[in-house]
Amino acid sequence: DGGITQSPKYLFRKEGQNVTLSCEQNLNHDAMYWYRQDPGQGLRLIYYSQIVNDFQKGDIAEGYSVSREKKESFPLTVTSAQKNPTAFYLCASSFSGFNQPQHFGDGTRLSIL
Amino acid sequence: SQQGEEDPQALSIQEGENATMNCSYKTSINNLQWYRQNSGRGLVHLILIRSNEREKHSGRLRVTLDTSKKSSSLLITASRAADTASYFCATDALYGNKLVFGAGTILRVKS
Numbered sequence: 239d240g241g242i243t244q245s246p247k248y249l250f251r252k253e254g255q256n257v258t259l260s261c262e263q264n265l266n267h268d269a270m271y272w273y274r275q276d277p278g279q280g281l282r283l284i285y286y287s288q289i290v291n292d293f294q295k296g297d298i299a300e301g302y303s304v305s306r307e308k309k310e311s312f313p314l315t316v317t318s319a320q321k322n323p324t325a326f327y328l329c330a331s332s333f334s335g336f337n338q339p340q341h342f343g344d345g346t347r348l349s350i351l
Numbered sequence: 352s353q354q355g356e357e358d359p360q361a362l363s364i365q366e367g368e369n370a371t372m373n374c375s376y377k378t379s380i381n382n383l384q385w386y387r388q389n390s391g392r393g394l395v396h397l398i399l400i401r402s403n404e405r406e407k408h409s410g411r412l413r414v415t416l417d418t419s420k421k422s423s424s425l426l427i428t429a430s431r432a433a434d435t436a437s438y439f440c441a442t443d444a445l446y447g448n449k450l451v452f453g454a455g456t457i458l459r460v461k462s
Contacts, residue, residue: 280452336450342393
């Protein structure tokens with residue numbers, strides 16, 4: 239079945255540590271996105287990529303980095319510069335741009351040790 | 352501030368009743384989308400309505416869009432316990448480059 243796979247489901251970060259969240263899709267979608275969800279709030283866009291080897295900052299990119307070396311993969315690194323990383327991180331993809339329905343993974347919950 | 356804002360923040364109904372959720376937004380849009388999120392899971396796309404459409408149906412879901420009032424509503428008819436979830440509207444602004452999500456409505460359907 240086609241879909242988006244995020245791993246791990248739960249992740250713990252120590253002070254000063256970078257951690258990487260994985261996102262893989264087999265939907266043959268061009269566009270991929272990373273969102274952050276805090277309790278009781280909507281989703282906020284961290285980064286997006288509409289084509290391989292290209293990505294753009296969203297509203298809250300500071301303290302995060304991404305790469306898009308393959309169409310299927312869009313990993314997110316939460317760096318030590320992100321001082322409040324505890325949140326639920328969601329990866330999504332769509333055929334092209336923001337005017338298309340987005341398909342979401344089941345998220346990674348990141349906490350601080 | 353967020354482009355889309357849902358109302359009410361929370362809604363509790365009995366199984367079999369209808370549930371209505373509203374979404375208001377600020378700027379002109381290309382389209383508006385509704386998503387469902389079960390607890391601890393990712394979002395699931397429900398329906399997309401374009402700015403030149405007024406109403407769309409999908410099974411037990413009915414979405415309306417009033418661009419003059421910059422508002423949309425999602426109606427779930429004959430609700431079931433499995434409809435318990437958070438529901439989000441998301442707007443694709445006319446001159447924007449992102450999908451902006453509201454804070455969501457938490458729906459609880461009691462059996």
